[in-house]
Amino acid sequence: MPVTLVEVSHSFGRPLFDPISHTFAPGRLTGIVGPSGCGKSTLLGIVAGMIRPTTGRVERTSARCTWVFQNPHGVAQRRVLDHLSLPSLARGAPRREADTEARELLTTFGLGDRADVTFGALSGGEAQRLMLARAVASRPDLLLVDEPTAQLDRAMAAHVNGVMGHLAGSGAAVVIATHDPVTRDACDEIIDLASSGR
Numbered sequence: 001m002p003v004t005l006v007e008v009s010h011s012f013g014r015p016l017f018d019p020i021s022h023t024f025a026p027g028r029l030t031g032i033v034g035p036s037g038c039g040k041s042t043l044l045g046i047v048a049g050m051i052r053p054t055t056g057r058v059e060r061t062s063a064r065c066t067w068v069f070q071n072p073h074g075v076a077q078r079r080v081l082d083h084l085s086l087p088s089l090a091r092g093a094p095r096r097e098a099d100t101e102a103r104e105l106l107t108t109f110g111l112g113d114r115a116d117v118t119f120g121a122l123s124g125g126e127a128q129r130l131m132l133a134r135a136v137a138s139r140p141d142l143l144l145v146d147e148p149t150a151q152l153d154r155a156m157a158a159h160v161n162g163v164m165g166h167l168a169g170s171g172a173a174v175v176i177a178t179h180d181p182v183t184r185d186a187c188d189e190i191i192d193l194a195s196s197g198r
């Protein structure tokens with residue numbers, strides 16, 4: 001199991017949510033839902049090991065963890081394709097193989113015709129999809145995604161949800177913080193922070 005939370009809660013002056021016990025298991029798509037400010041991103045940070053919870057404990061194996069942040073980030077002047085081939089090149093793949101894999105992933109995420117433009121030329125939704133594609137390219141055991149569909153239209157949101165489901169189907173634990181009811185419905189299980197903490 002990549003990560004298990006045992007009676008975990010967190011406080012920034014005030015408690016954000018009631019203690020949570022949960023195992024994020026391989027092959028499962030888990031949604032973290034609740035209104036703005038209830039602690040969804042904080043809980044992702046705890047799962048990632050970047051935030052130490054105020055109470056409770058986090059048990060983890062040495063799983064490879066990738067986090068897709070809410071705001072896409074990249075190098076404005078660098079080609080889209082180069083952003084995506086980097087994880088494969090870092091693993092030692094030859095350039096041609098890395099580029100082929102990158103182009104396939106771009107197509108999967110509806111960006112097949114954007115390979116040769118610069119990151120700075122992408123729209124917000126395209127940049128967000130590139131971040132998701134790059135996360136998939138890094139072949140994580142645990143994928144944490146913050147609001148993946150916030151900048152996407154309905155059709156593309158449904159497509160991206162399908163890709164994340166597919167990634168879970170290939171054995172990753174996928175955890176998504178979301179406001180989006182469609183994304184919520186696509187999840188296997190839900191942690192609802194709405195009623196806790198305040």
Ligand SMILES: Nc1ncnc2c1ncn2[C@@H]1O[C@H](COP(=O)(O)OP(=O)(O)OP(=O)(O)O)[C@@H](O)[C@H]1O
Nearest residue numbers: 012016034035036037038039040041042043177179
């Ligand atoms: N480092 C910090 N120091 C103090 N307060 C913080 C810190 N990080 C987050 N908070 C506060 O904790 C609360 C929860 O923040 P968090 O970003 O986890 O919520 P969220 O549910 O992800 O919100 P949103 O849906 O708007 O992204 C907010 O009130 C936020 O201002």
